[in-house]
Amino acid sequence: QVQLVESGGGLVQAGGSLRLSCAGSGDVFKVNIMGWFRQAPGKERDMVATIQRIVGFEKYASSVRGRFTISRDKIQNTVDLQMDSVKPEDSGIYYCYEKTFDGAEYWGKGTLVTVSS
Secondary structure, eight states: OOOEEEEOOEEEETTOOEEEEEEEOSOGGGEEEEEEEEEOTTSOEEEEEEEETTTOOEEEOTTTBTTEEEEEETTTTEEEEEEOSOOGGGOEEEEEEEEETTSOEEEOOOEEEEEEO
16 A cells, blocks of 8 residues: 655744655655645645656646745655745645556645744
8 A cells, every 4th residue: 555654844934934745655666746735724625736757847836836846756756845935825734646657646644834924
């Protein structure tokens, strides 16, 4: 069973920075897409950023583009999210995500990020 374990969440002031990390336990060579999603209270889970494991193509939600940076280690099965110039609306539970080449999807349990104004 694939497990994704997030770390790095916490409380940060608006304008500050935070780095989230995720480590996956599955076969990294089966992984196609790696990424981060966010769920704020009372809202749906939305994509924050994704990256293709092999070629490194990145996608960002418009609300975070230019402030957040996703990176991955394509051999170690890790994906990070560098969050800079954070805003209160960036608060939520951040979930690590992986999708394999055969379409299987996996989620971490989430890590809470709270941005104070």
